[in-house]
Amino acid sequence: MPSSRRPNKVKTHVLKDCSLPSLLVPIDPNESDFTATKVIVTIGPACQDVDTLCKLLDAGATCARVDLTWGPLEFHKRSLVNLGEAMRRSWGPLEFHKRSLVNLGEAMRRTRKLCAVMVDVVGREIILNRPSKIDEDGWPRFENPISVKATDKVTLTTGMVPEGAAGNVLPVSYEKFTSMVQPGDTVFLGRYLVTGSEDSSLYLTVDSVGEKDVVCTAMNAGVLDGLITVFHTERSTDSLANLQNDLPILCPEDKAALEALQDEFEVDFVSLSFARTADDIVQAREFLDSAGLTTTKIIAKCETRQSLFNFKSIAGAADGIILSRGNLGLDVLPEKMALVQKSVISNCNLIGKPIIITRVVDTMCVAPRPTRAEATDVANVVLDGADGILLGAETLRGKYPVLTVETIMKICRQAEKVFDHVHHFDHLMQEAMEIADDTGALGGSGEFAQYFARNVSQANLTPAMPSSLGNGVDDSDGQSLRSINRHDSQAQLTRAANLGSPLLSKLESIASSAVRAADKVGASLIIVYTRSGQTASLVSKYRPPQPIMTLVVPQLKNDGFKWHLEGRDTARRCLIQRGLLPVLAAPSQNSGESLLEEAVAMASRAGLVHAKDHIVVVQMLAGAFVVKIVSVDEGGYGIQAIRPKSLVDLMMATAGASKEEELGQDNGNGEGRVGHTIGQPGLQPRELTHVSSMKHNETARSASLQVRPAMQAACK
């Protein structure tokens, strides 16, 4: 960080109404069960059947992950030449994952709930090559757990393990493993998706390194079972000293599996394991595009210290971040973990990228209740500002997958109630102002803007080590910047636009105005029309307390070969962002006012709004950006004419002016206010926004608008 006057500030918790008496009031059984925080579940044997998947969706899960880490064991022995068809035919776990997705489609049909699909790739994961067999359900099972006592010698080898060899000689999957480690290093062996603190985890200290063998001493006793991951802990406590493996960001098995899944299913997200640099995201994007997964979003997993050194460039290039706290916790000192989490979440919030946190309630793998620490942790994730929580072992092999989701949703709901939305909003605005100030546009030095731009573009913070393996710190400044530019997502373009502008981009100005207005008029709901999801995403960024109904109007597109409807995928991709409630309009529905009326009726039926409630609407009308307030009619079904007082409040909220100074006395009917200039709160008025009233309509309307999880939501 340069000596800018501006430190890298992170928002801390400011809780609204957290007095003990208010907290101890029993929870109203009739209170809305809307939960803004998203929950992603990992599908495994514990939840793959349709009934359990239905229960998970009913409990509130919005995205399901299939984890390719289970499976490629069989492939490590095969040459690249033999991949392809042979693999497709014989890879048991891929069949397991396909069945998961077929069942998920059925669960969506039955529950009429939309669920996104995430595929987690193996990437650079190093594992122990242990013999396994594929069970009848297609899931790999391992036999003969490995029992190790503290101070036992354990040998990790890249060679063959002769039959009858001692049980403490363990083959690792990465053939250059001996080049990575040196005496004194710590190597962690643990069951995939375990905490690292139970007796199925083993910490080893490296004694000596030979050509093929790494001899270690066990620091604790443990019984290794299941799929065992090998994690080489960073040896330096303040920089990066380890050599990193040179495995590709997507291994051949990942590519083959993604292609195979893409043939039959729609993959909304790829969670990119062990992302280290922005270039990893660029490479993954290139592959996904070439494989026809052009709309699939990349969520980079930060699971090593290296990913933190390159964090800003990774976050800038990816469509979202997963903070993989299990692995990261092996690489970051325990006393720093909470602070790292706050920093990562805050940075993602600032640039409006979804941030997902892993490893919250490990105890619920075996117990029906979380520990106090876990329950507190979940609440803190919400208060820190995360978008969602990713469940791993809890739903993959845990005893209580449904109860786990229910418990998490309840904790999140309570935490959301005290999340200070206004403070969060003001923090983002303040940051925008300071960036603007630093660009010089508002009289600042430009120092921070340069720092921010540099970090977003390359983040080359530590020198690369001279090695064929490399320590993996991003050493390709210009190159990664160029690559990112080739793949500029809309969000990146928006960010870039923001960096060059003293104020916010047009769309962001509209989105934040809508959130401010909703707050000022006490709206119950925000409705956002969206095509790509970008506008909805920007509204989510400002973390309104209201649900954000995200209206996606399908569009007929021609890809050069055939016509197809686009929109379903947009709706699903909103399902990892805090507060978004995507709704897919029926294709025949026009996107005008009648659609809004249907949306309001639907929100009313869903209990999201009641009679006389206000709703803030973001849409495009006749080529103009519109933020408007409508009210629910007396019957609670349709739209009432705009309430004049609310209109004044809207202008107050968005123009940041005082009632007396700017508007004079409210004449009670709001006349003369329609079409008033609305600017960015806290900033100078900038965008011209129409505030139009709705036509009066008291009648309840039939619902042609549908939530469209049914049919083809996950299965093509």
Ligand SMILES: Nc1ncnc2c1ncn2[C@@H]1O[C@H](COP(=O)(O)OP(=O)(O)O)[C@@H](O)[C@H]1O
């Ligand atoms: N079908 C629609 N009808 C009316 N307004 C729309 C529709 N789709 C998007 N909009 C509005 O158009 C504006 C710009 O949208 P756009 O640039 O396409 O971003 P997005 O990808 O979020 O739709 C936003 O105000 C959005 O609310």
Ligand SMILES: C=C(OP(=O)(O)O)C(=O)O
């Ligand atoms: C690796 C994962 O997370 P963690 O590092 O938190 O175990 C995961 O969930 O895929």
